[in-house]
Amino acid sequence: MNSRFAVAVHILTLLEQGGGEPMTSEYVAGSVNTNPSLVRRLLGSMARAGLTTSQFGAGGGALLARPAEQITLGDVYRAVDAGDLFGMHREGPNPACPVGRHIQGALETRIDAAERALQAELDRTTIAELGRDVASREERRDALQEAC
Amino acid sequence: MNSRFAVAVHILTLLEQGGGEPMTSEYVAGSVNTNPSLVRRLLGSMARAGLTTSQFGAGGGALLARPAEQITLGDVYRAVDAGDLFGMHREGPNPACPVGRHIQGALETRIDAAERALQAELDRTTIAELGRDVASREERRDALQEAC
DNA sequence: ATAGAGTGTGACTATTGTAGATACACATCT
């Protein structure tokens, strides 16, 4: 169970909600509840994938590299998690057995298809939508608190 | 990267290819190239999910609990791996931040949808198909070897 | 120009998840 995807999405949503201002890794780490170094590492992966950019120096920080409408959860998955879905035999199967010889090749096709299906579903949601979702949950919460 | 899914599918394919004879965990472990204890653990999960049964005692071993045509890769996934797709924040996000408060709820919906898409794709392949695939790869290999 | 702020990255540690190994009570067949 790795949390890179969840944290990466959290970071992007935060950047989106923050307007266009550069956001420091320390500030982001405060919201995610982790340490700035991990945030910077994830931002590094996402920058390489073209999702974010960073400004060096004083007043610097991270920014979305393109509009939140054009960043999907699939993009995030591909940036930080791709290919880790299923592991194969740690030691490799026994090549003396017909099943052992071919099972991995046969499985790979199906796993690839499954991974594509997963990504296609993730591509249906953008960071912008997620931001709206988070914001509307906050509104509902506010309304509820006022009412009580 | 855990290999439970790959190993579990390997086991079932082996059972399918083996005809209807009970197969010992030691024999299976030989093909998978692991130890009998791990095989028995996975068989335990699959038995609880209704995919396999085991016969105790001498001459005993594991069997498919229903025809290989009626066991999908999705069934296997649900039996041994379900829910492990994405981890959430290890320490939980900061509840003092609006994004931190709601990101997990918002994400959960999408992750569930992605997991359903993954399972739906996996459900498109049965152990019987995979067995045929493995067998035909073996035939091609034999033909190639004869030709050379 | 230079001090301060902040990134990117490497190295190390702690924690957790996974697999390998062993042991043993129990069920079943012969």
Next chain:
DNA sequence: AGATGTGTATCTACAATAGTCACACTCTAT
């Protein structure tokens, strides 16, 4: 009764992940 094999618990080894610290480097602001 004895042999065979399952199911499960426990322990160890190993691998992956996250947390922590450190530091060179870049940029901004003054």
